[in-house]
Amino acid sequence: MEKDYTDHPADAPPVRLAFRVLYLGSRFYGSQMQAASRTVEGEFVSACQRLSLFDDWRKAGFLSAGRTDRGVHARGQVIAFSTPAPERARTVINTQLPPDLWCTAYAEVPMEFHPRYDAKSRTYRYYFSKRPGQPDAMDRAAQQFLGSHNFSNFARVKDKNPYRNILAARVGEEDGFEFLEVKAESFLWHQVRCMAAALLLVGEGESDEGSIARLLEADALRPLQPAPAEGLILWETDCGITWTPITSEGQSGAFMDHLVRHYALMEKVCRVLKTTQV
Structure with a gap:
């Protein structure tokens, strides 16, 4: 009983x-x-x-x-x-x-x-406060993140393994705001915000679409300045x-x-x- x-x-x-x-x-x-x-x-x-x-x-x-x-x-x-x-x-x-x-x-x-x-994966969304002039270019550039890469130029790595496996990435629009949605098994500190900052440079015409691939392949430089925290949402944890x-x-x-x-x-x-x- x-x-x-x-x-x-x-x-x-x-x-x-x-x-x-x-x-x-x-x-x-x-x-x-x-x-x-x-x-x-x-x-x-x-x-x-x-x-x-x-x-x-x-x-x-x-x-x-x-x-x-x-x-x-x-x-x-x-x-x-x-x-x-x-x-x-x-x-x-x-x-x-x-x-x-x-x-x-x-x-x-x-x-x-x-x-x-x-957790099998985590998904983040970053909503951009600025309206980029070339969102389609941002989406094409975002596809270069897919797969396993060294994200030393996109994160505060310290002593951690800089390689992360990106499962999905896209730039979309919702209610007048462009967003980056990215899914991975795990992320480094500031990684998503630095990815967003790099894509915004593409969207504003300050960088070309190939800049993402070059940063992923380059030796560790000074990391990008992360985009402001206020636009970032931990969207899903599977x-x-x-x-x-x-x-x-x-x-x-x-x-x-x-x-x-x-x-x-x-x-x-x-x-x-x-x-x-x-």
């Missing part, structure tokens, strides 16, 4: 959960835990502890699929941890998270699941998980609606001022 742990959930055997996590990165100092700064992992751990999902995040095996820098956003981050109260975790986690951080889905996973090492949706969005829905309305208002104000004549 199965035991009922309703009155004493702490005595229940732990269950490992994975969550699909979204966040607006503007007010976070990156995703990785930092003692003195507001981070995605820090806020998530605090929410879990307020819900008594675990006491020690390390013992709970709290892990993220990847790190994002300050100002970078996510719609497909994966966070996993083990808890004796899985029902509480999946039903009320969003009520304790801040409005710029929320979960849209969960899954029960094996106890040995590691979101970083079990861990082979079948997700169950979480319907409660907590405070995030109203918060995002407010931001959309606020920036629409700012756009209107800018257009009024720009078109005002003496």
Whole structure:
């Protein structure tokens, strides 16, 4: 007969959960835990502890699929941890998270699941604030990234292996914004933002399409200046998980609606001022 742990959930055997996590990165100092700064992992751990999902995040095996820098956003981050109260975790986690951080889905996973090492691929999108004059040239140039290459000129490599295998890359357009979408098994620090910066030079006519291949083949030079973080979104992390949706969005829905309305208002104000004549 199965035991009922309703009155004493702490005595229940732990269950490992994975969550699909979204966040607006503007007010976070990156995703990785930092003692003195507001981070995605820090806020998530605090929410879990307020819900008594675990006491020690390390013992709970709290892990993220990847790190994002300050100002970078996510719609497909994966966070996993083990808890004796899985029902509480999946039903009320969003009520304790801040409005710029929320979960849209969960899954029960094996106890040995590691979101970083079990990820088959990661996809990023970079939205360009500038409208390039030659987006088709950018897309053709982006195809040169495909395959395994030395990305020393596109990243902060330090002591890491500079080779990365790019599975897909394209430049598209959505709602008046060109974007770079790139998929790989893993990425180096600043790699996607440097790739975006190089493609923007092509789109503005400052570099030719062959410049990408030349940078990939050249000895390590001074790395490109990365494009601003605000345009980058961790789009998807493929861990082979079948997700169950979480319907409660907590405070995030109203918060995002407010931001959309606020920036629409700012756009209107800018257009009024720009078109005002003496």
